[in-house]
Amino acid sequence: MSETLTDRYDAGVAAGTIDDDPVQREALPAFERIREELAKPQKGGLFRKAPPPPKGLYLWGGVGRGKSMLMDLFVDTLDVPARRVHFHAFMQEVQKGVHAERQKGTDDPIKPVAKRVSDEVKVFAFDEMQITDIADAMIVGRLFERLIGAGCVVVTTSNRPPDDLYKDGLNRHLFLPFIEVLKENLEVKELAAERDxxxxxxxxxxxxxxxxxxxxxxxxxxxxxxxxxxxxxxxxxxxxxxxxxxxxxxxxxxxxxxxxxxxxxxxxxxxxxxxxxxxxxxxxxxxxxxxxxxxxxxxxxxxxxxxxxxxxxxxxxxxxxxxxxxxxxxxxxxxxxxxxxxxxxxxxxxxx
Missing domain, CATH: 3.40.50 (Rossmann fold)
Known part of the structure; x- marks a missing residue:
């Protein structure tokens, strides 16, 4: 049997690299659910559709509560192609790709960009999701829909709950459908640890x-x-x-x-x-x-x-x-x- 998140967490506690925190432990099953689903044999074939991907995870809480550390443990235990990246860095990469597609005259520039990244990765682990840029706000909804539609699993951390993303941002009403996409496709869990x-x-x-x-x-x-x-x-x-x-x-x-x-x-x-x-x-x-x-x-x-x-x-x-x-x-x-x-x-x- 492959190593679980709890195994990794216990090992870190024993080694002194992780401080045992009951709130962090409560978040481990949410990650473990995804890991176990991804570890199951995929029985899709010529006449049988592959099972839908497991629901992702949106882990939010205050700065320094251990969200990134838990996500690192999760990614390290996966046996499928995964990419762990800071959300802002990823959006910069997407913006460059979309710009290049527009220069080529592509009708829907998000489509080929989303296909390129989803062809290479099964799990996207985004650290510190925050939306402060109108350009990101206008792209991210359609991008995530395509990633999830392609069978990718999205796990993300954030300092704020989904309903507070892009709060008071320009044309925020256009961004609201993305929040619903998040809540529909990702389990939302708060990491309310007391220690920073x-x-x-x-x-x-x-x-x-x-x-x-x-x-x-x-x-x-x-x-x-x-x-x-x-x-x-x-x-x-x-x-x-x-x-x-x-x-x-x-x-x-x-x-x-x-x-x-x-x-x-x-x-x-x-x-x-x-x-x-x-x-x-x-x-x-x-x-x-x-x-x-x-x-x-x-x-x-x-x-x-x-x-x-x-x-x-x-x-x-x-x-x-x-x-x-x-x-x-x-x-x-x-x-x-x-x-x-x-x-x-x-x-x-x-x-x-």
Missing amino acids: YRQDRLQGTDTYFSPNDAEARAAIEAVWERLSGGREEPLTLTVQGRTLELARFSNGVARARFYDLCGKMLGPADYLKLAETVRVLILEDVPRLGRGNFNEAKRFVTLIDALYEARTRLIVSAAATPDYLYVEGPGAFEFERTASRLMEMQAEGWGA
């Missing part, structure tokens, strides 16, 4: 490292390993026709260097999109700021404002402490507010 394990992994950990020396770099690397678990992928954000690319992303945690975000022609819309997409940002190599890099300093102020308002957790390595980052030059007085916010964002529990 992502915050726990940062508890007692410094979040601002200065000066930016070898010791700081080693500390940042250790934090990244703890939060990413060794898994990472690129993330591309599309904002007003522009793209913002983050080379390192994992489970809602992004890692970037100062000049990746503040040395380019980015503005408030880019930083707002970043802040609403990631839950933790690791920002490395922040230099001293002043006259010589005034434009970069202004972008840094805008970035911190966006992260602060979104209550995004921030981990920084910098050339100096917040109050000594910007001590001379135009805007030094105004930077005091940014320094104050940087210090506030180091507080235990920030972003909870």
Whole structure:
């Protein structure tokens, strides 16, 4: 008999890599139901239709409750082709495919894109489903209908229930049928765990490292390993026709260097999109700021404002402490507010 989700979970608890949580255990049967159905022999043939795929799963709950970890366990126990991908990254891939089909004059550009991905994969495991982009909202309903119609099983995690997806979004009434597709084809289950394990992994950990020396770099690397678990992928954000690319992303945690975000022609819309997409940002190599890099300093102020308002957790390595980052030059007085916010964002529990 193949290994069950409970077997994997118990092994993680025994090894000390998983904290035993009764609420997480309650979610295991929902995953196990799907795994068992997929493991059964498929008896379809020339005169007999293959059985319909098992109902998928929509697991939602607060940040850091273990949703992604449970989904990873699930995917690792499957014996069928599966793809585990961050939902936003997948939608960026779909948008590119749809654009390419439109360039070729395809009448229904979603159809060939959906066929390509469904031909290769039996189970789609989407992490952190959220809809913030009107382009995604207009595509995702028809895309999912085609994936499910092709016999694919969809498992997804989200920070909010289906009825709250794309809440207050532009033309949301056009999006509502997709919510019904989700509820009809996926079991909706809340993971109401009390502990925020992502915050726990940062508890007692410094979040601002200065000066930016070898010791700081080693500390940042250790934090990244703890939060990413060794898994990472690129993330591309599309904002007003522009793209913002983050080379390192994992489970809602992004890692970037100062000049990746503040040395380019980015503005408030880019930083707002970043802040609403990631839950933790690791920002490395922040230099001293002043006259010589005034434009970069202004972008840094805008970035911190966006992260602060979104209550995004921030981990920084910098050339100096917040109050000594910007001590001379135009805007030094105004930077005091940014320094104050940087210090506030180091507080235990920030972003909870």
